[in-house]
Amino acid sequence: MSYKIPIGPYHIALEEPYKIELECEGENVIGSSLKVGFNFRGIEWLAERKNITQSIALLERVCGICSNVHSMCFCMGLERIGNIEVPERGQHIRTVMAELERLHSHLLWAGVAAELIGFETLFMQIFRLRESVMDALESISGNRVNYSMNRIGGVNRDILDDTKIREVSQAIRTVTEGTLIPLLTTDQTVIARCKGVGVLTRLEAIAYGAVGPVARASGVDTDLRRDQPYLAYGKVEFVVPVQTSGDVLARVVVRALEIVESCKIIDQVLDRMPQGPIHAGDIYFVPEGNAVVRIEAPRGEVFYYLATNGSDTPLRVKVRTPSFANIPSVAAMVLRNTIADVPLIQAALDPCYSCTDR
Amino acid sequence: MRAEDTRLQIGGTWIERADGWWLTVPAASVQEIAHTLLKAEARFVTMVAQSEPNHVLKLSWHWDMEGTLLSVVSFLDEGIAVPSIVDTYPGADWAERETRDYYAVTFEGRKDTPTLMLRDDDKPGRFLRTSGDSL
Numbered sequence: 374m375s376y377k378i379p380i381g382p383y384h385i386a387l388e389e390p391y392k393i394e395l396e397c398e399g400e401n402v403i404g405s406s407l408k409v410g411f412n413f414r415g416i417e418w419l420a421e422r423k424n425i426t427q428s429i430a431l432l433e434r435v436c437g438i439c440s441n442v443h444s445m446c447f448c449m450g451l452e453r454i455g456n457i458e459v460p461e462r463g464q465h466i467r468t469v470m471a472e473l474e475r476l477h478s479h480l481l482w483a484g485v486a487a488e489l490i491g492f493e494t495l496f497m498q499i500f501r502l503r504e505s506v507m508d509a510l511e512s513i514s515g516n517r518v519n520y521s522m523n524r525i526g527g528v529n530r531d532i533l534d535d536t537k538i539r540e541v542s543q544a545i546r547t548v549t550e551g552t553l554i555p556l557l558t559t560d561q562t563v564i565a566r567c568k569g570v571g572v573l574t575r576l577e578a579i580a581y582g583a584v585g586p587v588a589r590a591s592g593v594d595t596d597l598r599r600d601q602p603y604l605a606y607g608k609v610e611f612v613v614p615v616q617t618s619g620d621v622l623a624r625v626v627v628r629a630l631e632i633v634e635s636c637k638i639i640d641q642v643l644d645r646m647p648q649g650p651i652h653a654g655d656i657y658f659v660p661e662g663n664a665v666v667r668i669e670a671p672r673g674e675v676f677y678y679l680a681t682n683g684s685d686t687p688l689r690v691k692v693r694t695p696s697f698a699n700i701p702s703v704a705a706m707v708l709r710n711t712i713a714d715v716p717l718i719q720a721a722l723d724p725c726y727s728c729t730d731r
Numbered sequence: 732m733r734a735e736d737t738r739l740q741i742g743g744t745w746i747e748r749a750d751g752w753w754l755t756v757p758a759a760s761v762q763e764i765a766h767t768l769l770k771a772e773a774r775f776v777t778m779v780a781q782s783e784p785n786h787v788l789k790l791s792w793h794w795d796m797e798g799t800l801l802s803v804v805s806f807l808d809e810g811i812a813v814p815s816i817v818d819t820y821p822g823a824d825w826a827e828r829e830t831r832d833y834y835a836v837t838f839e840g841r842k843d844t845p846t847l848m849l850r851d852d853d854k855p856g857r858f859l860r861t862s863g864d865s866l
C-alpha cells in the first residue's frame with residue numbers, strides 16, 4: 374500500500390520554498406509531484422514596463438548566484454537586435470566574469486553537496502576557496518553578489534590588475550586537481566553515497582530538456598561555449614567533461630572537472646587580454662526587432678527572448694533559466710530510490726528556486 | 732548535419748537568423764514536428780508567448796540540436812486552443828503551464844493544466860495587456 378509524504382514548501386531539508394510530494398511504498402519512491410512558484414516575482418512583466426537600462430539592474434536580480442549571467446544575456450540580446458559590436462576587451466572581461474561566476478557557483482554547490490554527504494571538513498575547505506573567488510569578483514567589480522558589470526555594448530569596469538584573479542585561479546586549480554577530484558572519485562564514503570543514486574538516463578535527459586552539468590552527467594554532450602562560441606570562448610581551449618552513468622556521482626564529477634576547465638579558460642583569457650575600449654559608448658535605445666540569446670550559465674543553458682519596438686522599453690522579455698529546465702527531471706531521478714536519497718538527489722541538481730520562480 | 736536533415740524532414744521554409752533557424756507553421760502541426768524532433772534527439776528548450784497587436788498571440792517553440800536553435804512559430808487569435816506536446820516532451824509541461832498562467836493559452840490533449848507560478852485560484856492571463864496598459 375502506498376502513502377504520500379509532502380516535503381516543503383518550507384522544510385528543514387530544503388532551504389528555499391519548493392514542494393515535492395513523494396508517493397512511496399515502504400522506503401521506496403514510486404512517484405512524485407513538484408510545485409514551484411512560491412517566490413514568483415513577475416520579473417518578466419516588470420522588465421516589459423521599465424526602460425532597458427533599468428532592466429539590466431532588474432534582471433541581474435533573477436538569481437543571487439549567477440547574477441552576472443542574466444544582465445549579460447539581456448545585454449547580448451539587445452546587442453544582437455541592434456547590431457552593436459562589443460569591443461574585444463569588453464568581451465574578454467565578460468568571459469572572465471562568467472567563468473569566475475561559474476567557479477563561485479560550482480564551489481558553492483560542491484560545499485553544500487559535501488555537507489549533505491556528511492563530509493564536514495571538505496565543506497569547510499571548499500567554502501574557503503569559494504570565498505577567494507568572491508574576493509576576486511569584488512576586486513574587479515567592487516561587489517560580491519550583484520556585480521553591475523554589464524551595459525549594452527560592453528562592461529562598466531576594466532580589469533586593471535589581474536594578479537588577484539590569477540592567484541585565485543591557480544589556488545583553485547591546485548586544490549581541485551590535487552585533492553577534490555581524487556577524493557570525489559576514490560573516497561569510499563562519497564562513492565557509496567552517490568554511485569547509482571538518482572539516475573537520469575540520456576534519453577530521459579533529452580525528453581525532460583535537462584541542461585548543463587545535469588545533461589552532461591547523463592551523456593548529453595552539450596555546451597554552448599563550445600557548440601555556439603560567444604564572447605572569447607572561441608579563442609581558448611577547454612574540454613567539455615561528459616559522464617554517462619547519469620547518477621549523483623556523475624553530476625559531482627562533471628562539476629569538479631568543470632572547475633578545472635574554468636580555471637584554464639580564465640588563465641588563457643587573461644593571457645590574451647587585448648588592449649582597447651571596454652564598451653561601445655552610451656546606448657539607451659535599440660531598433661525594432663527580436664532575438665534569442667543562449668549562454669552557458671553555471672547550471673546550464675540560459676535562454677533569453679527579447680522583442681523591441683524601437684522605444685526604450687522592451688516589448689517582451691522571456692527568461693528561461695537552467696533550473697526551470699532541470700527541476701522537472703527530479704520526477705525521473707527519484708523513481709526507484711529511497712526517501713533518504715531524495716535530499717541528495719535534489720542537491721545534485723544544484724537547483725535555484727529564485728531563478729525558477731523569477 | 733543532423734539538424735539540417737531534420738529541418739528537411741520537417742519541411743517548410745526555414746529562415747536562417749543569427750540566433751538559429753525559424754519556421755512559421757499552423758499551430759496544429761506542432762505535435763507532429765515535436766515527434767520528428769524527439770526522434771532526432773532534439774532537446775526541447777522552451778516556448779515563448781508574445782502579445783501582438785489586435786489580440787493576436789505569437790507562440791514559438793524552441794529546440795536545440797547540436798547547439799543549433801530550431802524555432803517554430805505560430806500566430807493565433809487570443810483564446811484559440813493549441814495542441815500540447817507534453818506527451819512527446821514531458822519537459823514541456825512547465826513551459827505550457829507557465830504560458831497558460833501568463834497568456835491564458837489553452838493546451839489541448841492534457842489531462843489538466845494546473846497553475847505553475849500563479850496561485851491555484853488566480854485567473855490565467857496575467858501578462859496580457861489591458862486597455863490601460865497599451866503596447
